[in-house]
Amino acid sequence: MAKVFIYPINSLILADLVERFGHKPLTMMSQIREKVTNISLDSPPINITSEDPKLGLKYAAIEVPAGVRGRMALIGPLIEETEAAIIVENPPTNFGCVGCNRTNELMKYLIRSKNVPILEVKYPESDEEARDFVNKIAEFLSSLPKEKSEEEEKAEEEKPEEKEDKK
Amino acid sequence: MTETKNEEITKYIVISSDKVLPADAAMRIYESEFPVTVKETCFGLIVTGPKEDVTAVVENIRQLDKNHIFVKDRGFPAGDERRCRASRGGGPRPGFHFLREEVEMLPAIGAALDELEASESVKKKPKEKCRLKVSDLEKIIEAELSR
Numbered sequence: 001m002a003k004v005f006i007y008p009i010n011s012l013i014l015a016d017l018v019e020r021f022g023h024k025p026l027t028m029m030s031q032i033r034e035k036v037t038n039i040s041l042d043s044p045p046i047n048i049t050s051e052d053p054k055l056g057l058k059y060a061a062i063e064v065p066a067g068v069r070g071r072m073a074l075i076g077p078l079i080e081e082t083e084a085a086i087i088v089e090n091p092p093t094n095f096g097c098v099g100c101n102r103t104n105e106l107m108k109y110l111i112r113s114k115n116v117p118i119l120e121v122k123y124p125e126s127d128e129e130a131r132d133f134v135n136k137i138a139e140f141l142s143s144l145p146k147e148k149s150e151e152e153e154k155a156e157e158e159k160p161e162e163k164e165d166k167k
Numbered sequence: 168m169t170e171t172k173n174e175e176i177t178k179y180i181v182i183s184s185d186k187v188l189p190a191d192a193a194m195r196i197y198e199s200e201f202p203v204t205v206k207e208t209c210f211g212l213i214v215t216g217p218k219e220d221v222t223a224v225v226e227n228i229r230q231l232d233k234n235h236i237f238v239k240d241r242g243f244p245a246g247d248e249r250r251c252r253a254s255r256g257g258g259p260r261p262g263f264h265f266l267r268e269e270v271e272m273l274p275a276i277g278a279a280l281d282e283l284e285a286s287e288s289v290k291k292k293p294k295e296k297c298r299l300k301v302s303d304l305e306k307i308i309e310a311e312l313s314r
Contacts, residue, residue: 008265029240
């Protein structure tokens with residue numbers, strides 16, 4: 001199971017297709033969930049701590065707008081664990097957390113400079129384009145290595161210890 | 168300090184099917200008696216609850232019409248005050264516009280997944296068992312003898 005970065009980072013279609021073909025999508029929603037449910041502070045709309053702007057500085061300089069750094073504080077950690085990526089060009093609209101084009105440019109630049117397998121496709125506008133879109137994504141995802149899930153890795157790590165104990 | 172909820176997750180179930188309605192899916196969840204919160208929406212359902220239960224529920228619902236039911240994670244729990252329109256004075260919630268654009272494309276994506284599945288099943292179809300022809304047997308024997 002490879003960790004696949006998707007752009008647009010909150011896309012329903014991409015997140016579903018990646019999961020459907022047996023990989024893990026890296027999405028904005030999981031990052032937001034950590035912010036709104038895991039931290040014990042409660043400052044709406046999301047729990048921003050003083051550490052977050054510092055985290056964003058790793059990806060964008062202090063001169064760039066604060067919004068870019070704020071977004072990169074969430075997206076940057078995802079890019080670091082990326083093993084493959086699907087980038088969809090010309091998505092119909094980008095609102096909300098992915099509405100900043102500068103962040104989108106920076107995000108795509110960081111992904112492309114990471115030397116991971118990348119599939120770049122155009123957002124479908126007709127039935128035929130949708131067929132191509134799904135086929136290309138399916139082919140790309142099936143070409144990725146089916147790495148072991150975290151649970152399997154943990155189980156394997158535990159096994160040698162058990163063997164040692166028996167000795 | 169407020170209580171932390173590590174295992175609580177939320178998922179969108181977006182239904183683009185001809186045979187399953189959001190109400191049918193919601194009824195299926197109520198029948199299954201999983202301890203999850205279900206919110207019915209115009210496009211499908213929002214399900215919140217413990218990770219294992221939500222995953223099981225989602226898989227259950229997906230099987231109703233595999234290629235026409237789509238699932239994605241959601242950050243905020245269902246009915247969260249920070250996102251709920253009731254407490255924000257109406258209007259579409261953040262993220263709705265993009266979801267609406269994608270929902271328009273779902274029938275085509277579903278049809279493409281159907282085709283992909285059909286073509287894969289044709290590829291995987293094993294050869295039917297049949298008797299060995301005498302001519303084929305002769306070829307095998309000749310090949311063996313000529314070694």
